[in-house]
Amino acid sequence: MANEISIIILTYNRSDALNAVLNALAQQETIPSEVVITDDGSNASHTQITQSFLHSQEWPFRIKYIWHPDIGFTASTARNQGVLNSGGNYLIFLDGDCIPRHDFVSQHVHQRRQGCFINGSRILLDQDITEEIIRRPELVQNSILFWMKQRFFRRINKWIPMVARIPPFLRHASPHFKWSGIRSCNFSLWRDDFFKVNGFDEAFVGWGHEDADFVWRLQRAGLKRINGYWSTEVFHLWHFEASRDRESANARRLGERMTNPTSSYKAEQGLLEGSSHRSEILFSV
Known part of the structure; x- marks a missing residue:
């Protein structure tokens, strides 16, 4: 689908947060063509709440809601499934607990370039x-004075990027890999480039470093990184930290790949191989 934008949202047992994210996407300056919600195994209560919410109003974009059983933290699989169920030629990845401001999509679109991907940022x-915004999602669009006040009371970690925007023509596209600042919860690239590296590697199971592996392979394939800081920030809702018991194993896997000169930029277990597990479409309109 030429010139169409697909938003891929990863979610897990956060139906209240997801609803706030969807409302924010419906109010964007640039409306995406479609939103694909890819659920990493939410329980029946959350999937029912989400489906009810999706049916409760008309949306300015196509929506597809897909789900697979809870087999642990499998963000790579869920995101790959989201892409396979999407149709846009430009992909923006967003987590279901990251609420965008009104110009989020337009900032990604204005900064995109051929041969590059955009690594976004977040406000914690x-x-x-977080509890206040869940009750009143419209607060995310409040004035800068409101957010300055939240910073004063240390309820957020920064506010200046909401006003001090760096224009696209000043953005540097770097070919060099850096671990710091990689955020798959706010990330965009061309669809062809996602397929070029065979998507996320589903061999990374559990929390940690599947996003760094993805970025490393993109840059090994010749793509350059544009940091969308000070323009693409999303509000990352507070939550308890996920278990990190697989972090060291994932870090070791990535380290071995990076130090092996014969490593391919294609995922070992990605879009083409993948797991035998496939998502079920729960809702589509």
Whole structure:
């Protein structure tokens, strides 16, 4: 689908947060062509709440909601399934607990370039302001003065990027891999480039480093990194940290790949191989 934008949203047992994210996407300056919600195994209560919410109103974009059973933290698989169920030629990845401001999509679109991917940023919220925004999602569009106040009370970790925007023509596209600042919860690239590296590697199971592996392979394939800091920030809602018991194994896997001169930029277990597990379409309109 030429010139169409697909938003891929990863979610897991956060139906209240997901609803706030969807409302924010419906109010974008640039409306995406479609939104694909890829659920990493939410329980029946959350999937029912989400489906009810999706049916409760008309949306300015196509929506597809896919789900697979809970077999642990399998973000790579879920994101790959989201892409396989999408149709746009430009992909924007967003997590279901990251609420975008009104110009989020337009900032990604204005900064995109051939041969590049965009690594976005986030503003961290504490538990109190998170609970307030869940009750009143419209707060994310509030004035800068409101967010300055939240920073004063240390309810968020920064506010200046919301006003001090760096224009696209000043963005540097780097060919060099850096671990710091990689955020798959706010990330975009051309569809062809996603397929070029065979997507996320599903061999990374559990929390940690599947996103760094993805970025490393993109740059090994010749793509350059544009940091979308100070323009693409999303509000990352507070939550308890996921178990990190697989982090060291995932870090070791990535380290071995990076130090092996014969390593391919294609995922070992990605889009083409993947797991035998496939997602079920729960809702489509």
